[in-house]
Amino acid sequence: xxxxxxxxxxxxxxxxxxxxxxxxxxxxxxxxxxxxxxxxxxxxxxxxxxxxxxxxxxxxxxxxxxxxxxxxxxxxxxxxxxxxxxxxxxxxxxxxxxxxxxxxxxxxxxxxxxxxxxxxxxxxxxxxxxxxxxxxxxxxxxxxxxxxxxxxxxxxxxxxxxxxxxxxxxxxxxxxxxxxxxxxxxxxxxxxxxxxxxxxxxxxxxxxxxxxxxxxxxxxxxxxxxxxxxxxxxxxxxxxxxxxxxxxxxxxxxxxxxxxxxxxxxxxxxxxxxxxxxxxxxxxxxxxxx
Amino acid sequence: xxxxxxxxxxxxxxxxxxxxxxxxxxxxxxxxxxxxxxxxxxxxxxxxxxxxxxxxxxxxxxxxxxxxxxxxxxxxxxxxxxxxxxxxxxxxxxxxxxxxxxxxxxxxxxxxxxxxxxxxxxxxxxxxxxxxxxxxxxxxxxxxxxxxxxxxxxxxxxxxxxxxxxxxxxxxxxxxxxxxxxxxxxxxxxxxxxxxxxxxxxxxxxxxxxxxxxxxxxxxxxxxxxxxxxxxxxxxxxxxxxxxxxxxxxxxxxxxxxxxxxxxxxxxxxxxxxxxxxxxxxxxxxxxxxxxxxxxxxxxxxxxxxxxxxxxxxxxxxxxxxxxxxxxxxxxxxxxxxxxxxxxxxxxxxxxxxxxxxxxxxxxxxxxxxxxxxxxxxxxxxxxxxxxxxxxxxxxxxxx
Numbered sequence: 001x002x003x004x005x006x007x008x009x010x011x012x013x014x015x016x017x018x019x020x021x022x023x024x025x026x027x028x029x030x031x032x033x034x035x036x037x038x039x040x041x042x043x044x045x046x047x048x049x050x051x052x053x054x055x056x057x058x059x060x061x062x063x064x065x066x067x068x069x070x071x072x073x074x075x076x077x078x079x080x081x082x083x084x085x086x087x088x089x090x091x092x093x094x095x096x097x098x099x100x101x102x103x104x105x106x107x108x109x110x111x112x113x114x115x116x117x118x119x120x121x122x123x124x125x126x127x128x129x130x131x132x133x134x135x136x137x138x139x140x141x142x143x144x145x146x147x148x149x150x151x152x153x154x155x156x157x158x159x160x161x162x163x164x165x166x167x168x169x170x171x172x173x174x175x176x177x178x179x180x181x182x183x184x185x186x187x188x189x190x191x192x193x194x195x196x197x198x199x200x201x202x203x204x205x206x207x208x209x210x211x212x213x214x215x216x217x218x219x220x221x222x223x224x225x226x227x228x229x230x231x232x233x234x235x236x237x238x239x240x241x242x243x244x245x246x247x248x249x250x251x252x253x254x255x256x257x258x259x260x261x262x263x264x265x266x267x268x269x270x271x272x273x274x275x276x277x278x279x280x281x282x283x284x285x286x287x288x289x290x
Numbered sequence: 291x292x293x294x295x296x297x298x299x300x301x302x303x304x305x306x307x308x309x310x311x312x313x314x315x316x317x318x319x320x321x322x323x324x325x326x327x328x329x330x331x332x333x334x335x336x337x338x339x340x341x342x343x344x345x346x347x348x349x350x351x352x353x354x355x356x357x358x359x360x361x362x363x364x365x366x367x368x369x370x371x372x373x374x375x376x377x378x379x380x381x382x383x384x385x386x387x388x389x390x391x392x393x394x395x396x397x398x399x400x401x402x403x404x405x406x407x408x409x410x411x412x413x414x415x416x417x418x419x420x421x422x423x424x425x426x427x428x429x430x431x432x433x434x435x436x437x438x439x440x441x442x443x444x445x446x447x448x449x450x451x452x453x454x455x456x457x458x459x460x461x462x463x464x465x466x467x468x469x470x471x472x473x474x475x476x477x478x479x480x481x482x483x484x485x486x487x488x489x490x491x492x493x494x495x496x497x498x499x500x501x502x503x504x505x506x507x508x509x510x511x512x513x514x515x516x517x518x519x520x521x522x523x524x525x526x527x528x529x530x531x532x533x534x535x536x537x538x539x540x541x542x543x544x545x546x547x548x549x550x551x552x553x554x555x556x557x558x559x560x561x562x563x564x565x566x567x568x569x570x571x572x573x574x575x576x577x578x579x580x581x582x583x584x585x586x587x588x589x590x591x592x593x594x595x596x597x598x599x600x601x602x603x604x605x606x607x608x609x610x611x612x613x614x615x616x617x618x619x620x621x622x623x624x625x626x627x628x629x630x631x632x633x634x635x636x637x638x639x640x641x642x643x644x645x646x647x648x649x650x651x652x653x654x655x656x657x658x659x660x661x662x663x664x665x666x667x668x669x670x671x672x673x674x675x676x677x678x679x680x681x682x683x684x685x686x687x688x689x690x
Contacts, residue, residue, distance in 0.1 A: 002504055014496045120328035122518040124525075124553040134531060143529040146496070216492040217521035221326045225491055260497035264484040267458065 019253025020153025025208025028201020034240015050206020077203030238288025318376035337600030366396030440472025495526035528557025
């Protein structure tokens with residue numbers, strides 16, 4: 001048995017990588033729910049769609065992995081725009097139930113569509129050599145892919161933070177989340193803002209989907225299989241909060257990884273325990289508004 | 291008036307008896323056609339369809355009508371509803387399919403009441419055949435591969451210590467118990483046992499593999515359902531560096547299903563699995579089976595161990611129809627016809643043990659290697675002949 005400190009570092013590392021995946025995939029969901037108050041259960045479908053784009057790009061067209069991720073995320077971002085414009089928009093003023101029915105329906109339809117074209121067998125992607133190896137830090141070797149996840153996650157956090165906190169458009173989004181009517185009355189085009197953030201969120205989901213292939217393998221049912229996990233991250237973090245989503249992803253990612261390592265018998269208990277405790281103390285999540 | 295009604299019924303009964311010459315036999319097929327495990331259903335379903343297509347003439351003048359239903363997720367609830375509807379609405383004479391153990395477990399009370407024979411084409415929890423006298427299993431018990439694997443690991447592979455890791459549902463527990471029983475009987479020691487989440491969702495396997503790496507056993511015996519889990523486990527096994535650390539990955543065939551093997555990469559090389567089937571198996575029946583499969587489904591489609599079970603299952607059902615001359619109305623006779631049935635199928639010689647209604651078959655230790663053409667393949671490195679379900683022989687737990 002290695003030293004306890006080594007184990008702790010290893011859990012933190014693996015947990016951090018897992019947390020970055022959770023953050024990237026969930027942040028779009030959080031923003032759409034916070035900004036538009038829209039329950040988008042088709043979020044996982046956009047992630048799955050991105051994953052399959054990456055599979056097609058790498059396997060059929062021979063595009064390297066990293067450019068494929070960028071292309072898939074951009075493509076899905078654009079594809080999501082007509083969905084927002086022509087389907088989602090109809091239901092912004094409707095009840096949660098109607099929104100849930102529309103979006104879960106979309107998710108199921110996407111599963112059927114992708115099963116038709118790609119089949120139900122799990123897909124994987126060819127990774128470049130530098131992502132398949134290990135990074136040896138002397139006391140322990142870490143898988144390069146996990147390190148890559150952490151780097152991508154950290155980069156995205158920096159970019160998103162800058163965009164949200166330091167740019168004009170970020171200020172508008174924050175204003176619209178805080179008080180939509182006030183934002184509209186000072187002349188912010190909230191409709192366009194919606195479209196923009198929706199596309200951004202879907203694009204990020206697609207990136208998450210592409211990154212997830214190596215972790216879970218990709219099947220069309222990815223669209224709903226991990227949805228509960230993403231919703232938990234969003235609920236624990238607080239709707240619409242970047243900081244909250246990040247904190248929730250970190251807490252869930254690291255504690256779940258540690259729990260699985262130390263007490264595998266407990267299964268998913270840790271994730272649900274965190275959720276229950278956080279929501280009991282703060283019903284709106286870490287940084288949500290009551 | 292009453293007498294006329296009785297006469298009418300008698301006449302009707304005679305007519306029905308008379309036309310039984312050329313019967314259309316309804317068979318209900320319950321397999322997962324949706325969700326992450328849908329490809330398991332397709333692997334068996336394709337074998338069913340292929341057998342029916344190629345052998346329809348064998349049972350002439352009788353015909354079979356196959357009615358397919360979705361088995362749903364591995365919880366048993368959807369399968370139970372589907373099978374109940376097949377029995378009550380469609381009046382099927384026989385049920386087959388069933389990939390997941392929970393389905394067969396949940397269905398037992400229904401089958402016992404309806405007395406409809408059920409030929410299990412996969413579900414491998416050992417004690418399932420104990421649940422109903424109308425269950426016949428053509429696939430395997432988890433003990434079929436796991437018990438010989440335990441012996442093989444300790445004796446031939448030289449594993450002194452082993453960790454076991456399994457997906458936390460009945461067949462997973464069954465498989466690791468079988469392995470442990472044989473492994474510790476032969477002087478090995480199990481040092482770690484890790485449940486790895488539910489079969490419904492592929493977990494992040496990294497922390498589990500990390501834990502195994504830190505315990506540093508000689509071998510890791512892993513059981514996961516033969517679907518999306520297999521790829522995920524293999525990735526984590528390679529990524530965390532267990533292979534580099536010299537921890538040998540062993541288990542049932544589910545670890546390296548034929549149709550996912552090519553995607554698994556170098557991490558899979560050297561994995562040793564115990565199974566009754568591999569596409570490359572060298573026997574006449576298998577060569578014909580694989581050739582027919584390619585002809586029907588294309589050169590890139592391969593049968594796997596589940597397909598071999600599906601093929602033999604339909605073969606047994608057809609032989610029963612022949613033997614009973616198309617009259618499957620008496621369930622006891624159907625079961626009696628299946629007991630002792632044997633054939634030389636794609637997986638070699640198989641037989642239904644009349645005592646347990648479970649399969650008797652050869653188990654082969656197989657190693658994953660890179661073939662000269664660059665593809666991954668498996669080669670047989672050892673065979674255990676005519677393996678019976680050891681769980682029922684030893685009478686362990688619910689197998690008593």
